Amino acid sequence: MSNNLLELRGVTKRFASVRALTRVDLDLQAGEILALLGENGAGKSTLVKVLAGVHRPDEGRILIEGREVRLADPSEAQKHGISIIYQEFSLVPHLSACENIFLGRERRTPWGLLDRSAMRREARALLQRLGVDLDASRLVSQLSIAEQQFVEIAKALGRSARILILDEPTATLTGGEVKRLFAVMRELQRTGVAMIFISHHLDEIFQIAGRVHCLRDGRSVGIRPVSECTPQELVRLIAGRDIIHEFPARPATPPGPVILKVKRLQLEPRLPAVSFGLREGEILGFAGLVGSGRTEVVRALLGADRAHVRDVTCHDRPFDPSTPADSRARGIGLLPEDRRHQGLILPFSVAENVVITNLSALRHPVGGWLSRRRGESAVLRLVNRLSIRASSTRQPASTLSGGNQQKVVIAKWLFADCRILVFDEPTRGIDVGARSEIYGLMRSLTAQGRSIIMVSSELPEVVGMSDRVIVMRQHRIERTIDRAEEITAENIMYYATGGHIA
């Protein structure tokens, strides 16, 4: 008899003819934090969905405390104490934290009415168990992402979850919030909850996980204690080859003249104004904690959101876009962080997504109708140049991997011949292999004289890619780091957290 809480034995799952999982074995003990590693498409989400009862395995057994179980649907998985915290939460925004925690199993008074005070008490106790200071009567829509995550976890605990699967919980958190989450996870670990933790960030795995379990092409390729691994080994395990944050070298040539001059950009009357300049051929990084106003500034700059004062010149001509259409006309494009919801039209094909930024280029000179042929060849050229991996240009954008979706968004703006590209979190949700490709592409774009503004929460990315860095804190530009040798993670964190003030 093993003392495993959860065991998978030879689990295989096929979709049509594709094998998503092949004879996967997995053990999980009570009070253990197991990191599940693998590139996107390696089978992690399929495995999670098997445990969630969403997919039924074609072969293999699932055992909980040594007894075989069938997880036919999500409610059965829950009954066995398995809870999943997905990246996209399943909370109802207009209900309070407490109401969400008790959704579907509300406490009743003897009269059959809702027993609000009992629920509030229990919710408070659950949150306390997590060591979280959070008012359970607040609406979920008013909570930060991290707080929503805690509510999700509390909800799972309230349903007496013993096995918690956290699917990339840190992807949308700031450094401080990650620390809080880890504290909560350690607290749970102490009370015997077993956790499967999925993250693309190796440093987090070293901080929190006891063992790693790595999947590649749907197979288990390695299970080992974290203490016996180095980061390089893990990357080799994940990718099956050696690639780790290889950032392309900074160009030797100095960047050109300032082409976009932000003299005064103020989002709202009560917020401070910012000013900065963007040079030709440079990558200007925007660093700072989540909520420091980075994304807001660049979106307002492009007219994607409103600005109170927008005193900007582009190529020495005034630039005051009221919509992104005005920015596009001046050759500036936004690559939003949430590609699925803001960057792409998912039902459209690759080609249809690419050409939408500049359909006038495809119009017949006299009749004005669209010539598909013209579009096809231009799109094909971009697909090849950016090595977008799609079966054809007609493949729906929804079926592409994260990395390829980002490349399609880049292709959109190249099709419109934009000279300034504004990346918001360029590699969010993109796996290790595809990241280096995106980085290489960004460098090749600046080598052609295009300029890039890059908002990023990932310090290694900011440090590795930026020619200059603007560090924001509380909606203010705290510091602009101009000299490459001063662009270090420590420096950026120091200014972002206000370390120079403390």
Next chain:
Amino acid sequence: MPPADTSPEAGNPGAGRLQPLRNFFRRNPLTYSLVGLVLLGVAMSFLSGEFLSPANLSNVLRQVSVNAIIAVGMTIVILTGGIDLSVGAVMALGMTTAAGAMLAGAPPFLAIILALLMGLVCGAVNGVLVAYVRLPAIIVTLAMMEIPRGAALLYTKGYPLSGLPESFAFWGRGQVFGIETPILIMLAVFGIAYVMLNHFPVGRYLYGIGGNEEAVRLSGIRVRRYQFLAYLLSGLTAAISGIVLSSRLMSGQPNAGGGFELDAIAAVVLGGTSITGGRGHILGTLVGALMLGMLNNGLNLMEVSPYAQMVLKGAIIILAIYASTGKNSDR
């Protein structure tokens, strides 16, 4: 490197042997509706001997034309992810405007232009409120079910306006090369919409807005302008069908068109257009309208009671929608 491109997780689980067939249908959603149309046609011809006679088929086409023309504008609005409940009322206002103008001595062609303008004005009101003021389409157009209808009733004091000049009859009763005018108008409206939606940039934008409005906006397209346009066109097609109907009846009836918005929506959805926007085909709407028309006609030939017809029609719509969307749901 194998798995990055098409992650198997994105696929449709449990599809098995039917996958190729299902993919074909997904790529060509129009086939669903066409198969439905053919099945319905075969069924009707078995159930009723007269059904397949040329006279009856031409009859069906003419009867269908009024709803089909309205459904063109409805398709455009639904493709953008919106809805237009005001079409029946706008049609009635178009009818009474045309009739009223002619009774006041205006020549038919001027009356027609006035009716079209009236439709455009109603569409513009919807468009401004939805696209620029950002009110929910369902509420705006629900309110606009009342205003044009009320205006038409006020103007006519509730009575139909009859006694229209004989020359006006051409638009609803005339023939060109042996084909009845309403059918020709319907085909022309569909033809124009087809070219616009499939061969001009505006079409891509209208589809794109329904697929992901924010992505289209951030791609530098003036989204509101095209949303506005959709409602404007819906008002226009409602007015066109109002002209056809008033010419058919040779009167302007302020009470006409009640429930037409539902028939139009049914035609759009039966034609395979997604009610949430972004996907669909204008020719599907023609097929959908024909299905509804054949159903009405066939049931009438079989002398099914009109009350039972309503029940049957509703059931068939649900069945058809289930067949086309229920099966290939992605989750």
